Amino acid sequence: MNVPEYVAIDPASAALLVHWPDGTVGRLPFAELRSACMCAQCRKRKLDGRAPSQPPNVQLLDARPSGYGLQLVFDDGHERGIFPWTYLERLARGARHTAGDQEPGTQPICTDLDA
Template sequence: MNSAPERIGRDDEGRLRLEWREGVQWIDHARLRRECPCSQCRAFRLRGTPPLVSDGVRVLEIHSQGYGVQLVFSDGHQRGIYPWAYLAQMEPPAGAASD
C-alpha cells in the first residue's frame, strides 16, 4: 500500500479516514500527532521523551504532498509529512486479511 488512498478525510470524533483499495482505515488524531515522523518528534522519541500530546488534539487541515500528506494539528504542529506507507502500517485497514 505505497500508493495514495482513494479518499482521505476526517470525522468529528478525532479520527482520520483513509479509503484504500484493500479497505477503510481509521487512525486516531492523537496517535497521528504522537507518532509524527518529523525530525523533531523523532528526536524526542529517540531520547525516550515522546511529545506530550492531548487526547483532544485534532487534525485541522490535510495537505497532499504526492507521496503522503502534511497534517496541521490543533496544537499548531504541522512539520510532519506522513508518507502513505507510514500511514498504512499504523493499523491494518478494515476488511484486510489479518495474520
C-alpha cells in the same frame, strides 16, 4: 506504492479515515497520529526518551497532499510531519474495515491523491 482513493477527517470520532483502493478504510485516531509523527523535532524528542508534547484531546485540522503522503496539521500548532502513504498504511493496517457508504458527517478532503 499503495495510494488511497481519498481521506477524510471525522471530527465525531476524532479520526482520519483513509479509503484504500481495495475497499477498506483505515481509521487513525488523531492522538495516535500525533504520537506517530516522524518529523525531526518529534524524532529528537523520542530519541531523548521524551514523549512528543501534545494536548490530550488533540484535533486534526487539515491533511494536505504532499506527493508521497500527507502533511497533517494539528490544533496544537504542529504541522511539520509528512506521513508517507506507506507509513499511513502500516499505521492503519490494524484499523481497517470494509467501506460501506461514506461515514456520516465526513467529507473527503483529498481526492486527487495520485498527483
